[in-house]
Amino acid sequence: MRRGLISRSPVELPDAVFDARLDRMRAAMRDAKLNALVIYTNNTRPAGVSWLVGFVPYWSEALLVVPRDGAPYLVVALSFRVKTWIERVSRIGEVLHNPRVGLKAAQQIASVQKNAAVGIVDFDGLPAGIADDLREGGPNLVLSEAGPLFAGLRAKADPAEIALASKAAAIAHRALARARGGSLNAMIAAAEQQARLDGAEEIYVAAAADLARDMRFMRIEGEAASGKSFALRATVAYKGTWVRLVRAFCDLEIARKAAARFAQAVAQLPSDRGFAGFTSWLVEGCRTTQPLEPLMGSRFGAANPPSPGALVSVQGFLTIDGHAVPVGAPALLGAQGEAASLLIDPSW
Amino acid sequence: MKQKLGEERRRRLAAAMREAGVDHLVLYGNAWQGDYLRYGADFGILEGHGIALITADSAAELYLDSATDAERAEVEAPSVRVHFAPDIARAVGARLDRVANTRLAAAPRRFVPRWLANPARGFALDDATALVDKLLMLKTESEIAAVRRAAQIADEAYAEFLKAVRPGRRQYEIVADMEAHLRARGCPDNFMIIGSGGKDVLGMTPPSERRIAPGDLVTTELTPAVEGYFAQICRTLVVGKANDAQRRAFAVFVEALEAGIAAVRPGVRAADVARAENDVFRKHGLGEYTTSQWTRVRGHGMGLFADSKPHILEDVETVLEPGMTLIVHPNTYHPEAGYIVLGDAIVVTEGGAEVLCKTPRQLFEVAA
Numbered sequence: 001m002r003r004g005l006i007s008r009s010p011v012e013l014p015d016a017v018f019d020a021r022l023d024r025m026r027a028a029m030r031d032a033k034l035n036a037l038v039i040y041t042n043n044t045r046p047a048g049v050s051w052l053v054g055f056v057p058y059w060s061e062a063l064l065v066v067p068r069d070g071a072p073y074l075v076v077a078l079s080f081r082v083k084t085w086i087e088r089v090s091r092i093g094e095v096l097h098n099p100r101v102g103l104k105a106a107q108q109i110a111s112v113q114k115n116a117a118v119g120i121v122d123f124d125g126l127p128a129g130i131a132d133d134l135r136e137g138g139p140n141l142v143l144s145e146a147g148p149l150f151a152g153l154r155a156k157a158d159p160a161e162i163a164l165a166s167k168a169a170a171i172a173h174r175a176l177a178r179a180r181g182g183s184l185n186a187m188i189a190a191a192e193q194q195a196r197l198d199g200a201e202e203i204y205v206a207a208a209a210d211l212a213r214d215m216r217f218m219r220i221e222g223e224a225a226s227g228k229s230f231a232l233r234a235t236v237a238y239k240g241t242w243v244r245l246v247r248a249f250c251d252l253e254i255a256r257k258a259a260a261r262f263a264q265a266v267a268q269l270p271s272d273r274g275f276a277g278f279t280s281w282l283v284e285g286c287r288t289t290q291p292l293e294p295l296m297g298s299r300f301g302a303a304n305p306p307s308p309g310a311l312v313s314v315q316g317f318l319t320i321d322g323h324a325v326p327v328g329a330p331a332l333l334g335a336q337g338e339a340a341s342l343l344i345d346p347s348w
Numbered sequence: 349m350k351q352k353l354g355e356e357r358r359r360r361l362a363a364a365m366r367e368a369g370v371d372h373l374v375l376y377g378n379a380w381q382g383d384y385l386r387y388g389a390d391f392g393i394l395e396g397h398g399i400a401l402i403t404a405d406s407a408a409e410l411y412l413d414s415a416t417d418a419e420r421a422e423v424e425a426p427s428v429r430v431h432f433a434p435d436i437a438r439a440v441g442a443r444l445d446r447v448a449n450t451r452l453a454a455a456p457r458r459f460v461p462r463w464l465a466n467p468a469r470g471f472a473l474d475d476a477t478a479l480v481d482k483l484l485m486l487k488t489e490s491e492i493a494a495v496r497r498a499a500q501i502a503d504e505a506y507a508e509f510l511k512a513v514r515p516g517r518r519q520y521e522i523v524a525d526m527e528a529h530l531r532a533r534g535c536p537d538n539f540m541i542i543g544s545g546g547k548d549v550l551g552m553t554p555p556s557e558r559r560i561a562p563g564d565l566v567t568t569e570l571t572p573a574v575e576g577y578f579a580q581i582c583r584t585l586v587v588g589k590a591n592d593a594q595r596r597a598f599a600v601f602v603e604a605l606e607a608g609i610a611a612v613r614p615g616v617r618a619a620d621v622a623r624a625e626n627d628v629f630r631k632h633g634l635g636e637y638t639t640s641q642w643t644r645v646r647g648h649g650m651g652l653f654a655d656s657k658p659h660i661l662e663d664v665e666t667v668l669e670p671g672m673t674l675i676v677h678p679n680t681y682h683p684e685a686g687y688i689v690l691g692d693a694i695v696v697t698e699g700g701a702e703v704l705c706k707t708p709r710q711l712f713e714v715a716a
Binding site: 006059061084127130185189205206217224235284293300303 | 392463536
């Protein structure tokens with residue numbers, strides 16, 4: 001569950017930003033002849049709903065309904081007692097409470113138009129129980145997949161989103177700078193504390209405890225010993241925007257060389273040419289509802305190459321002077337053919 | 349220890365599958381509802397969603413749509429064959445096509461991706477949610493030992509919470525301290541909500557920017573996990589000296605918690621425990637505050653999910669059995685004091701309840 005700061009900031013996310021996103025969404029819905037759009041959210045797949053209205057569920061699940069000609073409303077499984085919290089942390093006009101969110105959402109949509117055309121973001125991935133409830137609540141609704149429509153609209157990051165990602169990157173950098181202490185556990189604790197004090201909505205710290213043995217990151221449970229060289233990866237969410245940042249604790253010159261090669265590789269995105277010579281690499285970003293969805297990488301090719309102007313988080317593994325070293329940071333792809341650039345220098 | 353626990357669970361699961369005639373079991377999970385997946389695949393999912401495929405001979409495959417989590421699973425769940433699959437529904441579907449002539453089931457079926465559950469597929473997924481629920485509720489000695497350790501960590505964490513709450517601090521700063529305390533002790537996960545203020549506070553939520561003030565009631569549920577098993581403690585403190593109204597109100601909660609725990613024994617229903625708690629409120633003329641307008645549940649199961657079955661409510665007929673781990677918590681609003689929480693983790697034993705939380709059931713006071 002989310003247990004960091006979930007709050008609404010009219011400075012960082014002014015109403016005008018949400019209005020502009022909703023206006024674009026409604027225009028796309030008109031073109032696609034959709035009467036309503038439905039987006040599912042839980043704390044694993046919050047990115048679609050948070051992009052449109054700022055709501056991030058700390059727990060449980062919800063559906064956002066965006067009528068083409070009306071105000072968006074949220075149908076939540078959370079109890080009525082947290083209604084005021086939801087209204088405080090998001091920009092939503094109406095919150096409906098029902099344990100069967102699919103049933104209630106469909107009934108609401110059908111009450112306006114029984115045979116409304118309803119686009120559902122990631123319809124195939126919708127929980128089967130909610131899909132069944134949508135059918136039960138609106139048997140004449142015409143349901144269709146709206147994932148590609150939504151992905152196309154949010155592919156290019158807007159200035160507000162870039163600012164939030166930059167803030168998240170700064171939080172992650174500061175957190176990893178604070179990773180000090182006598183043990184790996186103490187370093188992870190210090191990093192996590194700093195990120196949360198800086199207002200992170202969430203932070204996951206994973207460790208590759210001994211780079212000479214295994215470069216893969218894992219979550220630490222119990223007491224963990226670190227090798228001579230090791231690495232920490234901070235995954236940070238800030239007001240709905242997620243980034244990853246990697247810090248290798250190794251020879252400084254090796255870390256510097258790795259960071260330089262990484263920046264050169266990232267600059268060539270969405271081309272993967274820069275990653276030649278990397279042991280492995282991964283580019284993640286948000287297309288619809290999953291905050292950091294795999295887009296392209298050494299394990300699976302270019303499944304969903306990022307669009308111009310997209311925000312991504314990139315990780316790579318290199319061997320420098322015989323030493324294994326991971327590196328990673330968020331980046332912004334050029335919107336009009338210019339080189340991609342890192343949001344933060346992954347050096348300490 | 350962790351691997352041994354995971355193997356024990358999978359053996360129990362495979363035995364239950366064989367008894368029910370299920371050949372292949374699909375277990376769905378995400379970071380919110382990850383207990384079914386973890387039961388069979390011994391992996392605590394954090395990002396994206398995942399599906400474990402368990403066979404009746406106890407083999408496990410794990411499909412994850414997060415490349416980062418897939419890499420982590422390779423390290424953390426070495427006994428499971430891990431597949432990174434950007435579209436897990438279709439990847440699992442292709443796998444199930446090869447065994448479509450066997451009996452397949454899924455749990456929790458309502459969470460399985462719609463595409464996979466669609467009757468148009470060449471296979472059918474029966475609902476095995478109840479089968480897995482029973483295993484999740486009735487814990488082995490090894491599982492109870494993990495819950496017991498988590499309860500000890502919860503007690504220690506509450507002692508830290510008492511130090512962290514000071515006037516002027518923001519709620520999220522207090523939670524930052526608690527999470528750091530838990531990570532420093534190697535505890536990777538925690539469920540935690542918080543409330544602070546007076547009679548205007550109706551419940552607990554994730555932390556806000558609100559600053560702690562003298563006179564506040566500060567409530568929290570702390571729920572650390574050990575090897576995936578959560579144990580919860582609920583306590584309330586006052587910033588400064590508690591007033592008479594707060595003391596009187598808190599005494600009702602102590603009486604209700606004691607009544608609830610006293611009602612716990614094998615053979616009673618979850619409803620009986622809830623009724624024992626609620627009868628105390630009704631006796632004091634506070635019956636209204638036991639309704640869903642003011643409170644969600646009067647306790648719940650704990651295990652691989654922080655809020656698992658059975659829910660302690662007057663309409664839940666689940667019969668308690670030895671080996672169940674629960675929290676009994678008569679948390680609700682009190683009209684003279686505000687929202688108050690008090691709850692202890694317990695294990696149902698042959699003789700009744702073993703209380704796992706050792707923190708005193710008192711209305712704590714911290715310096716104003």
